[in-house]
Amino acid sequence: MLLQQLLNGVVVGGVYALFAVGFNLVFGVQRLLNLAHGAVFMTGAFVAYYTVRAGGPLILGFVAAAVASGVLAMIIEVVCFRRLRKSGDAEFGAIISSMGAGMVIMTFWQWVSQTQVLRFPFDTVPVVIYRFWGLRVSLLQLMMAAAAIAIVLVMAWFIYRTAFGRQVRAVTDSERASMLVGINPNRIYNLTYFISGALAGAAGVLVGLAFNNINFTMGEPYLMFGFAIIILGGLGSIPGALMASLIFGMVQTLSIAYLPSGLTTAFIFSAMFLILLVRPNGLMGREEAGSLRGRR
């Protein structure tokens, strides 16, 4: 039973990771919180739903969702952040402007869906249950875990092993120095926002499938979890976000299994406070003074 819950926790954590890694990637590069990230996530679910409803295969829905969400995130960066970053007070302004963008997107999908809860057609993912070592794993769970692991591995390879990823990390360290070596930071911002949005969109499809519930408010709780995960993992740290996501997934499934169900959310956030007591900068966080040194 415990092993089963841990397995479920890893699957849930993997989906959180897709959401939070992109959220934290953008935060790391620009030091701005994109409060429309939940709306981008939801957009992924809607795009996949309408693709499948139009007769497209699920895989096409996935790709369409990732691309649409990625492009949406790029647009949000240009519209909400690019001009603001030239002002001295971008951090606060960005919170309000991205919150506004989130509302625009939510209202759009509310209008499109006519405030209905949408469900993928039955058998979009065939209900198949595998049993081994006394554990039960559904095909959908396997898909979720595989997608999460694959996407996170590709991301890690991209950020730490490619020339382009090196440029992303250079801009994260110092925008000014990166311009002096010939990097166009705007190109890097476009790219990181696209990746961030595409990951969120993929997470949205998986969550829409797992709960078979797509509606215009589905991004909100994930935005809250996203905050908690980047604080717990360490601001701007990708490995930290990954670790924190898995911890959150496990704490959530374990508390659902063993504790009164109404307390789940309270329990997750209490776990966050407990860990922060011991590690105030988060699991993989650097000292803030250190990470800001050399910027601008």
Place this chain on the structure above:
Amino acid sequence: MLEIRDLQVHYNGITALRGVSLDVNQGEVVALIGPNGAGKSTLVNAVSGIVSPSAGTIAFEGKPLHSSRAWTISGMGVLQVPEGRQVFPQLTVTENLQLGATALRGRKAGIPLDEVHALFPILRERAEQLAGSLSGGQQQMLAIGRALMGSPRLLLLDEPSLGLAPVIIAQVFAALRTLKERGMTILLIEQNATLALDLSDRAYILEQGRVVMSGASKALAADADVVSHYLGVTPEG
């Protein structure tokens, strides 16, 4: 090679440069000296496209730079080693050097890594270390090495001696002398006028945003006024 005419820069309500004209010819080392706040850094940053001039022109080999973006200017081979080093602290020494080659943009192949290592052997020893963990002098060497990887046609050095111990300054300037002997064109910003006049062929003295004196470095170093004003003061000025 570099022609600056009547350059004016205003920012944050301050007039930093009030009509500066300056030339750097191919193969020359030109020093720009003057007290803190004279506008020396503003001038290199205007050349690099980090600050935009309000009037005047900057041309590199006849092409105007004053309305280009910083990354385009770096891509043309006008490369700055910024004040305070500004290495990428969370990246390794090797990654910092590799990033320097971004500026090549398919111009010819850059200065090979081996040559940078030969100039600054410590960068080979510390190859896998994070740049942020290096000492100030090592970071300065890394910042110069990073610019060299982009195969500079004009190297802009902003206060390479700043905050370094004398023995380290000697090492850095020995490397700069090697570059000079190889024919590198350099515009050197320095508060330490003795060092700057010693290395350079020609020099400009900047005060309150204006060129107050210019000429051959040897002549300036022999000039009584210059000596009492700029060489007499402590290097930290």
